[in-house]
Amino acid sequence: xxxxxxxxxxxxxxxxxxxxxxxxxxxxxxxxxxxxxxxxxxxxxxxxxxxxxxxxxxxxxxxxxxxxxxxxxxxxxxxxxxxxxxxxxxxxxxxxxxxxxxxxxxxxxxxxxxxxxxxxxxxxxxxxxxxxxxxxxxxxxxxxxxxxxxxxxxxxxxxxxxxxxxxxxxxxxxxxxxxxxxxxxxxxxxxxxxxxxxxxxxxxxxxxxxxxxxxxxxxxxxxxxxxxxxxxxxxxxxxxxxxxxxxxxxxxxxxxxxxxxxxxxxxxxxxxxxxxxxxxxxxxxxxxxxxxxxxxxxxxxxxxxxxxxxxxxxxxxxxxxxxxxxxxxxxxxxxxxxxxxxxxxxxxxxx
Numbered sequence: 001x002x003x004x005x006x007x008x009x010x011x012x013x014x015x016x017x018x019x020x021x022x023x024x025x026x027x028x029x030x031x032x033x034x035x036x037x038x039x040x041x042x043x044x045x046x047x048x049x050x051x052x053x054x055x056x057x058x059x060x061x062x063x064x065x066x067x068x069x070x071x072x073x074x075x076x077x078x079x080x081x082x083x084x085x086x087x088x089x090x091x092x093x094x095x096x097x098x099x100x101x102x103x104x105x106x107x108x109x110x111x112x113x114x115x116x117x118x119x120x121x122x123x124x125x126x127x128x129x130x131x132x133x134x135x136x137x138x139x140x141x142x143x144x145x146x147x148x149x150x151x152x153x154x155x156x157x158x159x160x161x162x163x164x165x166x167x168x169x170x171x172x173x174x175x176x177x178x179x180x181x182x183x184x185x186x187x188x189x190x191x192x193x194x195x196x197x198x199x200x201x202x203x204x205x206x207x208x209x210x211x212x213x214x215x216x217x218x219x220x221x222x223x224x225x226x227x228x229x230x231x232x233x234x235x236x237x238x239x240x241x242x243x244x245x246x247x248x249x250x251x252x253x254x255x256x257x258x259x260x261x262x263x264x265x266x267x268x269x270x271x272x273x274x275x276x277x278x279x280x281x282x283x284x285x286x287x288x289x290x291x292x293x294x295x296x297x298x299x300x301x302x303x304x305x306x307x308x309x310x311x312x313x314x315x316x317x318x319x320x321x322x323x324x325x326x327x328x329x330x331x332x333x334x335x336x337x338x339x340x341x342x343x344x345x346x347x348x349x350x351x
Contacts, residue, residue: 006033007031007032008070008071009037009070009333010037010039010088011036011039011072012039012061012072012080012081012088013076013077013098014039014044015038015040015058017169018325018326019040021321021322021325021326022325023051025327025330027051031330033051033052036051037059038056039058039059040060044058061076065084066084071093071094071096072085072088072094073098074096074097074098074099075099076099078099078100080099094123096127096329098129098329102126103222105128107124108123108127109123109127109128110225110226112138112139113328113332113335114273115227116227120332120335127332129325129328130328131218132247132318133155133238133247134222134226135318135328136249136318136323137153137223137251138223138227139273139274139318139323140251140297140299141227141253143268143271143274144253145232147257147259147267148255148256148258148310149255150232150253150255151232151256152234153251153252153253155219155235155250155251156237156250157237158200158241158250159238159247160240160245160247160288161242161244162321163204163324164191164192168196169244171190171196175189192240196240196242197242200241204238204240205218215238216236216237220236243288245288245320246289246317246318246320247317248316249317251314251315255310259310274297274299275299276300278300278301278302280300285315286317291318296318297316297318297323298317299314299315299317300314300315301313301314
């Protein structure tokens with residue numbers, strides 16, 4: 001695929017929050033799009049989206065939608081991906097799928113460009129985009145793992161409602177209005193099992209037999225696959241919080257070799273895609289509010305875990321719609337076609 005000048009790019013789920021962000025990122029980063037093919041369900045077909053100052057009619061996602069498509073970005077849910085991604089691949093497109101449908105399939109690469117870009121070229125038609133909370137964590141932890149080998153990760157997340165979609169964002173907005181208008185009795189949660197406004201829900205996705213949620217187990221399993229090290233022990237607690245955009249994470253790691261706070265800061269300052277904001281004396285640390293709309297992963301509150309010999313604590317924040325989803329997918333596409341070479345992948349031979 002590398003060497004061509006322009007590509008036909010389809011976006012399945014084009015009218016959703018992540019789909020719209022994918023289209024926006026393609027435009028912002030000047031991806032070489034010959035033709036954009038926005039796809040959605042029959043309910044949204046016929047609506048219009050704007051791309052490069054042109055209005056484009058959204059088409060209904062069908063079996064024959066991928067004829068002539070080079071790259072298909074999917075963000076339409078796991079069931080849709082399972083049905084249509086193989087059809088897109090058979091039609092000749094390379095699928096970059098944002099759902100959980102194929103992430104743990106052994107022959108499907110699970111890619112974060114700053115961490116394991118070489119895996120892109122092992123694809124057999126489908127490349128998986130990891131879970132949003134996993135992406136930002138491994139971007140920050142990979143340089144530390146390379147230097148000192150991480151043995152164990154304990155992560156607690158504080159995830160925004162945009163991770164659930166537009167209906168969840170509307171629910172938070174409406175519930176907040178009701179609370180501020182003293183109409184609490186009128187609140188009837190629909191998207192979440194409980195009120196999300198002014199609340200925290202330790203419940204993302206469905207509960208599993210082991211007591212963890214599916215979201216928590218995604219972080220456990222995906223981290224090992226992306227980092228290429230099944231020996232890393234990971235435990236997670238994922239929490240939905242009343243924030244519109246931006247996931248935050250409290251991360252504790254134990255390493256084989258001691259890493260000082262100064263060494264950690266230096267490693268992260270040099271890491272691709274990472275910005276260190278770590279000046280507690282001046283109240284400077286990453287905030288979801290300030291990460292929204294930005295591409296980088298922000299890290300702060302770096303400090304030693306004084307309860308163990310080789311441990312660190314840190315606070316990791318990113319825009320879950322961008323680096324946690326849309327941007328990561330477009331970065332994969334960029335490497336796939338050789339459009340942009342990130343600092344992390346300059347030694348890769350494009351195939």
